Amino acid sequence: MRKVTTDEQFRETVASSGVTVAVFKTTWCPDCHFIDPFMPEIEQNYAGRIEFIEIDRDDLPELCSELNILGIPSFIAFREGKEVIRFVSKLRKSRDEIEQFLGRAIEVSAAL
Numbered sequence: 001m002r003k004v005t006t007d008e009q010f011r012e013t014v015a016s017s018g019v020t021v022a023v024f025k026t027t028w029c030p031d032c033h034f035i036d037p038f039m040p041e042i043e044q045n046y047a048g049r050i051e052f053i054e055i056d057r058d059d060l061p062e063l064c065s066e067l068n069i070l071g072i073p074s075f076i077a078f079r080e081g082k083e084v085i086r087f088v089s090k091l092r093k094s095r096d097e098i099e100q101f102l103g104r105a106i107e108v109s110a111a112l
Contacts, residue, residue, distance in 0.1 A: 001040075001053065003053070004053045004055050005060075007062070010022070010060070010063060013051070016079075018050075019050045019051070019078070020050070020052075020053060021050050021075055022055055023053070024055050024064060024073060025055070025073045026058050029073065035073060042095070042102070050102060069088075070088070071089070071090055075088070075093075084105055084112070
């Protein structure tokens with residue numbers, strides 16, 4: 001997953017015509033570390049359909065405030081610079097839940 005460290009990088013990446021999923025995390029978040037072992041395989045499974053980027057909420061607090069990122073990890077799918085769908089919950093996210101969200105992101109994007 002490509003790490004995005006500037007507001008400009010974020011805006012350039014999500015402006016693409018394909019689906020981009022931004023994963024908002026921090027280094028100190030246990031639930032963020034919980035997803036680390038299986039995310040590379042999920043990324044591989046969605047290669048060519050979704051571009052994944054990672055944003056540390058502590059590195060870009062203004063952007064996260066603008067996007068109303070309160071809980072972490074948070075997943076937001078973008079297409080052409082606009083939010084398509086988001087997956088946020090206070091509970092730990094399972095692999096199945098993440099994959100359901102990604103499938104839904106592709107469906108919603110295709111319907112636009």
